[in-house]
Amino acid sequence: MATTKKTIILFSGDFDRVMAALIVANGAAAMGDDVTIFCTFWGLNILRREKVAAAAGAGGGKSFLQKAFGRMMPKGTKRLGLSRMNFAGAGEPLMRKVMRDRNAMSLEELFASAREQGVKFVACTLSMDILGFTKEELVDGVEFAGVAAYLGEADEANVNLFI
Amino acid sequence: MATTKKTIILFSGDFDRVMAALIVANGAAAMGDDVTIFCTFWGLNILRREKVAAAAGAGGGKSFLQKAFGRMMPKGTKRLGLSRMNFAGAGEPLMRKVMRDRNAMSLEELFASAREQGVKFVACTLSMDILGFTKEELVDGVEFAGVAAYLGEADEANVNLFI
Amino acid sequence: MATTKKTIILFSGDFDRVMAALIVANGAAAMGDDVTIFCTFWGLNILRREKVAAAAGAGGGKSFLQKAFGRMMPKGTKRLGLSRMNFAGAGEPLMRKVMRDRNAMSLEELFASAREQGVKFVACTLSMDILGFTKEELVDGVEFAGVAAYLGEADEANVNLFI
Numbered sequence: 001m002a003t004t005k006k007t008i009i010l011f012s013g014d015f016d017r018v019m020a021a022l023i024v025a026n027g028a029a030a031m032g033d034d035v036t037i038f039c040t041f042w043g044l045n046i047l048r049r050e051k052v053a054a055a056a057g058a059g060g061g062k063s064f065l066q067k068a069f070g071r072m073m074p075k076g077t078k079r080l081g082l083s084r085m086n087f088a089g090a091g092e093p094l095m096r097k098v099m100r101d102r103n104a105m106s107l108e109e110l111f112a113s114a115r116e117q118g119v120k121f122v123a124c125t126l127s128m129d130i131l132g133f134t135k136e137e138l139v140d141g142v143e144f145a146g147v148a149a150y151l152g153e154a155d156e157a158n159v160n161l162f163i
Numbered sequence: 164m165a166t167t168k169k170t171i172i173l174f175s176g177d178f179d180r181v182m183a184a185l186i187v188a189n190g191a192a193a194m195g196d197d198v199t200i201f202c203t204f205w206g207l208n209i210l211r212r213e214k215v216a217a218a219a220g221a222g223g224g225k226s227f228l229q230k231a232f233g234r235m236m237p238k239g240t241k242r243l244g245l246s247r248m249n250f251a252g253a254g255e256p257l258m259r260k261v262m263r264d265r266n267a268m269s270l271e272e273l274f275a276s277a278r279e280q281g282v283k284f285v286a287c288t289l290s291m292d293i294l295g296f297t298k299e300e301l302v303d304g305v306e307f308a309g310v311a312a313y314l315g316e317a318d319e320a321n322v323n324l325f326i
Numbered sequence: 327m328a329t330t331k332k333t334i335i336l337f338s339g340d341f342d343r344v345m346a347a348l349i350v351a352n353g354a355a356a357m358g359d360d361v362t363i364f365c366t367f368w369g370l371n372i373l374r375r376e377k378v379a380a381a382a383g384a385g386g387g388k389s390f391l392q393k394a395f396g397r398m399m400p401k402g403t404k405r406l407g408l409s410r411m412n413f414a415g416a417g418e419p420l421m422r423k424v425m426r427d428r429n430a431m432s433l434e435e436l437f438a439s440a441r442e443q444g445v446k447f448v449a450c451t452l453s454m455d456i457l458g459f460t461k462e463e464l465v466d467g468v469e470f471a472g473v474a475a476y477l478g479e480a481d482e483a484n485v486n487l488f489i
Contacts, residue, residue: 016174024310094231098294102293159317163174
């Protein structure tokens, strides 16, 4: 079977939707496909470092509102809420516990596995600009691009999802 | 026109999103297309039987959390909420009433029609495992598969949606 | 590069998701692609006129429920809420302010730009019928069609998103 290409626009930052995106991406990468995940808006949260060096732009040029957005939104995959049955934040730890009990891969393991398998993570620069995220605040190995780059890849792909 | 293939990942269990998925699926099937709906996460709810025989695995190997998830989530298409304007559950009956008044097909009719037209419903086995759903709890005629099967079908399809 | 075709089903009426759809549509149109946005359900809200002439069907044949839906849902792009961090309506003005501060295009500008670039907006007639929207209530230049028309275009397109 010829290698094919897949793209995912990860717009959502919900735990369960991020998990669905990473499961599809890992599965496709395991089958030899090229996979690119374009993280926009709330999907950018999974790329944020948990801790940012004080010098490295954790505040500098940001407006008050951007600082507020930055503080309120989760950093990385560890504090995402569920899109449903979130129960004021209790749903996600429950879902995590069920997954551990069933020996399913955790969200962090799915993210690490995707990166190891060569899934390309792209941070949408327009969303970064609006939300006030700097490159230093995102994890290493991420690419930065806009909608034109997405469309170029989507034109070459045979499956393009918006999650 | 050559027959083509469509796939839908039905991730959502919202009444309105399920309806959108079933309208696209029925339309494509009516035009002679092969259609597969992969039900994952909350989308699995539409495949649940309203009543499960006590003997048939309605509890047995489930953890406390899985039983709780199972009890709190809707069974079948009859008690799904709206993704918007749900008004603590009042939105869905209102939407249903409007649809009856306009002689639109109900969600149950859309589901039955899709099955009659040969739309294939696949239950995501990983989601079943996490949420603790057994095969006996789902309606007859459903297939069981994972992400590799989805990707295999998506590679053959010309329209692949994530809903 | 050959011209290609893109379709988007815009199901959501959330400010941020509408923005994502319009950014993709504008980008593709700028690259010379044919783009069609099928507005269904809450996505129809972006096509509603802010003010409808009293004579032009702003009430006539509608049921009580349809009038109620019509009154409660936003008209046009100016009062859409965020899908996340909406803070009882405060999130959207905050997001708009950040976008102004960063000189990003507003939602209204993105919508106007898409129309100027020839992006085709189609109102889903089934959704219009259910929600009780008449043609007079929608902005000029919109086409009206159902799922068969969508599928016909999607069959010709190489990227089909559901947002």
